[in-house]
Amino acid sequence: MGSQLHSGFDFLPAYxxxxxxEALLATLQPLIEAAPFFRPTMPKTGKTxxxxxxxLGARGWVSDREGGYRNxxxxxxxxxxxxxxxxxxxxxxxxxxDYPILPEACLVNLYRTGAKxxxxxxxxxxxxxxxxxxxxxxxxxxxxxxxxQRGGPTTSLKLSSGDVVVLGGASRHFYHGIDRVLSGSSSLxxxxxxxxxxxxxxG
Ligand code: MD6
Ligand code: FE
Numbered sequence: 001m002g003s004q005l006h007s008g009f010d011f012l013p014a015y016x017x018x019x020x021x022e023a024l025l026a027t028l029q030p031l032i033e034a035a036p037f038f039r040p041t042m043p044k045t046g047k048t049x050x051x052x053x054x055x056l057g058a059r060g061w062v063s064d065r066e067g068g069y070r071n072x073x074x075x076x077x078x079x080x081x082x083x084x085x086x087x088x089x090x091x092x093x094x095x096x097x098d099y100p101i102l103p104e105a106c107l108v109n110l111y112r113t114g115a116k117x118x119x120x121x122x123x124x125x126x127x128x129x130x131x132x133x134x135x136x137x138x139x140x141x142x143x144x145x146x147x148x149q150r151g152g153p154t155t156s157l158k159l160s161s162g163d164v165v166v167l168g169g170a171s172r173h174f175y176h177g178i179d180r181v182l183s184g185s186s187s188l189x190x191x192x193x194x195x196x197x198x199x200x201x202x203g
Contacts, residue, residue, distance in 0.1 A: 008131070008169020009145070012096065016162035021137055021188055024088060028108070028195070031056060031083040035075050037110050043068035050115040051178075056106040057085045059202040061124060069124050071105060071202050085199070089135070093199050096166055097131050103199035111141065111181045111194040119146060119154075119177040122167070127203030131168030135197040137161050138189035140182040146175035159196075161186045 016024065037052035046065035055061060059071040060082045074081055085106045093103055109117070122132055136159045143165070146154040156179065159165065167174065181194045189195060 007171065008167070009171035009174070010096070010166040010168065011157065012164040012166070013160070014162050015092075015096075015164035016135070018162070018188075021162050024135070025137060025188060025195075027086050027088055031086070032108065034083050035078065035080070037108075038075075038077055041065050049117075050111075051117055052110040052112070052115075054108045054110075055082045056089075056108065057082055057104050057199075059104045061105055061107050061200075071124060089197065089199060092135065092164070093133055096164060097133050097199075098168070099130050099201070101127070101130060101201050103133070104202045106197055106199045109196040109198070111139070111178065111196070112192070113181075113183050115193075116180055117178040119144065119150065119175045121173050121175055122198070122200070123173065125200050125202050127201045128172065130201035130203065131166050131172060133199045134165040134167070135199075136163045136165075136194065137196070138186045138194040139192065140185040141194055141196075142179040142182075144177050144179050145171075148173055148175075150175055161188050 035054045037054050039048045039052055040063040041048050058073060061071055062076050063069045090102055138161055141159045143157045143159045144154050146152050
């Protein structure tokens with residue numbers, strides 16, 4: 001059990017050691033080749049995200065101007081089903097999620113130089129009890145965690161390669177985002193940057 005800053009929030013620093021991080025990245029590489037990163041766009045405005053995304057699992061998360069936020073079975077550009085979530089991630093979920101159902105989606109976020117993610121709530125999944133489990137690889141990032149309302153107090157936390165965060169319980173619907181990534185702080189990812197994996201039960 002890591003430090004519980006909020007009910008249902010769990011921070012597990014250095015959950016994966018360097019060898020495990022390298023093995024996970026090697027496992028992800030062919031999956032990402034099959035389902036390449038793309039840049040989602042915001043509903044209505046069509047503004048592009050600075051983060052590049054892809055998914056693993058039966059019900060990946062996508063967003064574009066026309067269709068808005070949604071879960072779908074196929075990659076929006078290749079039209080192919082997303083690759084399966086690898087066993088190493090399902091095992092990690094079983095170890096930390098404390099939830100009987102396995103994740104149906106693993107969103108893969110890639111932050112290259114300058115990418116960040118605004119404060120948001122992950123609200124597109126229907127099962128309110130299932131946690132979201134996040135795994136960070138590569139460069140460190142400043143993660144901001146608020147509460148249930150936009151504009152409330154926030155705390156920030158530095159996430160490093162190998163760290164795991166669980167947003168469960170009340171914290172499942174807390175605002176959070178990535179203020180910035182500390183470029184060059186890790187040598188794990190070729191070309192630099194940060195990958196964040198978030199596993200979800202879509203419901
Ligand atoms: C990131 N993480 O770390 C963005 N969402 O790049 C998230 O948006 C997130 O870390 C839900 C649960 C945990 C998370
Ligand atoms: Fe999120």
